[in-house]
Amino acid sequence: xxxxxxxxxxxxxxxxxxxxxxxxxxxxxxxxxxxxxxxxxxxxxxxxxxxxxxxxxxxxxxxxxxxxxxxxxxxxxxxxxxxxxxxxxxxxxxxxxxxxxxxxxxxxxxxxxxxxxxxxxxxxxxxxxxxxxxxxxxxxxxxxxxxxxxxxxxxxxxxxxxxxxxxxxxxxxxxxxxxxxxxxxxxxxxxxxxxxxxxxxxxxxxxxxxxxxxxxxxxxxxxxxxxxxxxxxxxxxxxxxxxxxxxxxxxx
Amino acid sequence: xxxxxxxxxxxxxxxxxxxxxxxxxxxxxxxxxxxxxxxxxxxxxxxxxxxxxxxxxxxxxxxxxxxxxxxxxxxxxxxxxxxxxxxxxxxxxxxxxxxxxxxxxxxxxxxxxxxxxxxxxxxxxxxxxxxxxxxxxxxxxxxxxxxxxxxxxxxxxxxxxxxxxxxxxxxxxxxxxxxxxxxxxxxxxxxxxxxxxxxxxxxxxxxxxxxxxxxxxxxxxxxxxxxxxxxxxxxxxxxxxxxxxxxxxxxxxxxxxxxxxxxxxxxxxxxxxxx
Amino acid sequence: xxxxxxxxxxxxxxxxxxxxxxxxxxxxxxxxxxxxxxxxxxxxxxxxxxxxxxxxxxxxxxxxxxxxxxxxxxxxxxxxxxxxxxxxxxxxxxxxxxxxxxxxxxxxxxxxxxxxxxxxxxxxxxxxxxxxxxxxxxxxxxxxxxxxxxxxxxxxxxxxxxxxxxxxxxxxxxxxxxxxxxxxxxxxxxxxxxxxxxxxxxxxxxxxxxxxxxxxxxxxxxxxxxxxxxxxxxxxxxxxxxxxxxxxxxxxxxxxxxxxxxxxxxxxxxx
Numbered sequence: 001x002x003x004x005x006x007x008x009x010x011x012x013x014x015x016x017x018x019x020x021x022x023x024x025x026x027x028x029x030x031x032x033x034x035x036x037x038x039x040x041x042x043x044x045x046x047x048x049x050x051x052x053x054x055x056x057x058x059x060x061x062x063x064x065x066x067x068x069x070x071x072x073x074x075x076x077x078x079x080x081x082x083x084x085x086x087x088x089x090x091x092x093x094x095x096x097x098x099x100x101x102x103x104x105x106x107x108x109x110x111x112x113x114x115x116x117x118x119x120x121x122x123x124x125x126x127x128x129x130x131x132x133x134x135x136x137x138x139x140x141x142x143x144x145x146x147x148x149x150x151x152x153x154x155x156x157x158x159x160x161x162x163x164x165x166x167x168x169x170x171x172x173x174x175x176x177x178x179x180x181x182x183x184x185x186x187x188x189x190x191x192x193x194x195x196x197x198x199x200x201x202x203x204x205x206x207x208x209x210x211x212x213x214x215x216x217x218x219x220x221x222x223x224x225x226x227x228x229x230x231x232x233x234x235x236x237x238x239x240x241x242x243x244x245x246x247x248x249x250x251x252x
Numbered sequence: 253x254x255x256x257x258x259x260x261x262x263x264x265x266x267x268x269x270x271x272x273x274x275x276x277x278x279x280x281x282x283x284x285x286x287x288x289x290x291x292x293x294x295x296x297x298x299x300x301x302x303x304x305x306x307x308x309x310x311x312x313x314x315x316x317x318x319x320x321x322x323x324x325x326x327x328x329x330x331x332x333x334x335x336x337x338x339x340x341x342x343x344x345x346x347x348x349x350x351x352x353x354x355x356x357x358x359x360x361x362x363x364x365x366x367x368x369x370x371x372x373x374x375x376x377x378x379x380x381x382x383x384x385x386x387x388x389x390x391x392x393x394x395x396x397x398x399x400x401x402x403x404x405x406x407x408x409x410x411x412x413x414x415x416x417x418x419x420x421x422x423x424x425x426x427x428x429x430x431x432x433x434x435x436x437x438x439x440x441x442x443x444x445x446x447x448x449x450x451x452x453x454x455x456x457x458x459x460x461x462x463x464x465x466x467x468x469x470x471x472x473x474x475x476x477x478x479x480x481x482x483x484x485x486x487x488x489x490x491x492x493x494x495x496x497x498x499x500x501x502x503x504x505x506x507x508x509x510x511x512x513x514x515x516x517x518x519x520x521x522x523x524x525x526x527x
Numbered sequence: 528x529x530x531x532x533x534x535x536x537x538x539x540x541x542x543x544x545x546x547x548x549x550x551x552x553x554x555x556x557x558x559x560x561x562x563x564x565x566x567x568x569x570x571x572x573x574x575x576x577x578x579x580x581x582x583x584x585x586x587x588x589x590x591x592x593x594x595x596x597x598x599x600x601x602x603x604x605x606x607x608x609x610x611x612x613x614x615x616x617x618x619x620x621x622x623x624x625x626x627x628x629x630x631x632x633x634x635x636x637x638x639x640x641x642x643x644x645x646x647x648x649x650x651x652x653x654x655x656x657x658x659x660x661x662x663x664x665x666x667x668x669x670x671x672x673x674x675x676x677x678x679x680x681x682x683x684x685x686x687x688x689x690x691x692x693x694x695x696x697x698x699x700x701x702x703x704x705x706x707x708x709x710x711x712x713x714x715x716x717x718x719x720x721x722x723x724x725x726x727x728x729x730x731x732x733x734x735x736x737x738x739x740x741x742x743x744x745x746x747x748x749x750x751x752x753x754x755x756x757x758x759x760x761x762x763x764x765x766x767x768x769x770x771x772x773x774x775x776x777x778x779x780x781x782x783x784x785x786x787x788x789x790x791x792x793x794x795x796x797x798x
Contacts, residue, residue, distance in 0.1 A: 052690060054686065054689065054690060057686070057689070059605070078256065078260070080256065080259070080260075080692045080693070080694060081256070081692070082692075083689070083690055083691065083692035084692040087690065087691070088690040090683065090686065090687065090690075092683060094681070094683035094684055094686070094687045095687075096684060096687070096688075096702055096706075097684075097706065098702075098705040098706050098708075099705075107688075107691060107701075108691040108692060108693075110701060111688055111691055111692070111693035111697045111698070111701050111702070112259070112691070112692055112693060112697070113255070113259060113697065114255075158687070161687075161691070162690075162691070165691065165692070259694055259696075259697070260694065262694070262696055263694040263695060263696040263697070266696040266699075267601070267695075267696075269593065270593045270596060270597045270601065271597070273589065273590050273593035273594070274593060274594055274597055274611060276590060277590070277594070277614060277615070277618060277666065278614065280618070280663045281614065281617060281618050283629075283633060284621060284625070284626070284629050284633075287629055287632070287633055288625070288629070361785065361789070362782050362785070365720065365724075365781050365782060365785040366724075366778060366781065366782070367723070367724025367725075367726065367751060367777050367778070367781055368724065368726060369724070369726045369751050369754050369755060369774070369777070370724075370774045370777055370778050373754070373758070373770075373771060373774045376758075377771075454620060457622070458620075458621075458622025458623065458624065458625070459622070459623075460622070460623065460624040460726075460727045461623075461726040461727055461751070461755060464755055464758070464759060465758050465759050468759070485622060485624045485727075488624050488625065488628055489624050489627075489628075489727065489731070492624075492627070492628040492631060492632075492731070493631070493731060500632075503628060504628075507625050507628060507629075510622060510625065511621065511622075511625060514620050514621070514622060515617060515620055518616060518617070518620045522613075522616075
């Protein structure tokens, strides 16, 4: 039986006068990849940002319901601690331009003021870059700034940076939509490997990507959870008509 | 976690520090406004606004000539700088990518940065010396030089935002180019251009340095632009630094009037910008 | 317009020429300024200008930086943000002569008390007082450049920092400020240039002494204040030319600083 690591319970999110998320409940399974799909404006990015409490940056946001990580309600924790356990990679790669590649990887530790010994730092940098599939390409340039890296490489650097914090869950917000097809394929392969280490929740508008990479898929529409199940089932025999329409309109 | 609470503490402390340093600004602002209002109000009266300055010790003195002088100087400056400024702003928008436009832009930047006293020296050398004496005209020219960059900038910025289609529609109807500009484009940018003008006026209304050796000041009322003339900032400067208590009183009154004018103008421009 | 500017340049050089011709570089390093004895040197005023301006920047920068961070990072919009902007605009709109007047009658007595307390000659006027007023006057300008610079730091980076579990302070400290560093430094440079040209307020509280100040409580003169004080009464052509020469120094310095400062910011914001 798949173990549930993250549970969303009756989550409703209102921004200003608009209800963006309407009473969603779902569970995410440990060390699996769950894709969240849906047309623009369905609330998928908002949902994912609630999981690491980044939605709090938007003014006039009201949240009801709860999200629990290993049964601990994240809304009762300090957001800083939540974000140490739940990492995020953004749509557009955003490595810190004033830091070297090396420092970028351990940026989480630097920012949090955690002091590490040199050997510990080296070890974390190397293993995170390995996991992100970037080590061989940058191992001789660790102390240079990352500006020369391609988009795909920068994104992998951001993945390494998030992984360095050893989070339980990794949130990916449309991680390849700003990248070229080759880098996209690279990162999709990476995601399949990464799930051995960390639970992945991925927002994507690319249906092909969801079908290639994810174990579970959730379909959101206008803030509601329409259907949620194994990717295989959703893509072949979806229960809900709207799911079918969404999938076929994109495929057909 | 001890470390977490230290970090949260630092975060909160920083936020408090920011709030305090921001509030610090309220102190000088408050003090300045307080003293001006307190001392100025005591002096203001209709007579004050309509009489001329008198020798110290004489009662019934006022700042009428300074008010009129300020008006005349600003008027002259506006008359000189507005047409020239709008035209240049228009030029910069229309020929935005030309070599000449870049040169002009650099010149405008330079002009904007010149200290006001240096502008005063320029006006002195070009106008006062050939004319053989101080005059409102030279003061007006100095102020015009200071208003010019602001008008040019705001005109260019406003006109840039006007959609091309407007110009094309007019030209397409057979309206000649200069007419299109004057009757259609400039009026369309009226709000923005006016804002620039008002900001320029607010700035030069309070300027003293360029007037020190151009308009120079005048104890009497005059409307003649070839004569030296008084203005609010000048009378404040001269009377404030004088050793006479009643003249200093007048300076407070003049300061109140000047501040009301300048700040009032700023508020006006803000409401205009919101539109 | 170009004609205008070239005209300005030419005139000022031309009129300074007699001074330059008579003194050459000595003008900048030589002894004192004493028109009565026909001794002229820019040194006391260069010193006066540098000391007052630098001191005022030291006082103004912490506050301007706080304002910039507060309104560029924390409170970018909303009621509080416009309230702060209004506050800063009001301060910026007060004419220089009024700052000077207020300084003369309100600040100077306070400083005098301070000087008595410190056992220093209670001039009241002097370098310290004018730096103080200059600092108040330059804060709005510096803060608005700072605010623009800081709000130009991409939001992406702020989010990346927060997503890694950093507190807002840590994001400011480790991400925003390093990124904004060169922009902020040129903001300081530009404020320096602005402050150098400030005339009236300084003239009214600096004490009008044509000597290099020995302490910050001494009276002195800056290049602009000596011009303001003496130009109208200068009769000797060499005297006038020397004053104009000071104006030339001001012109060249402010223009150069303006160019360099703006170029750095332009280069940085493309980055």
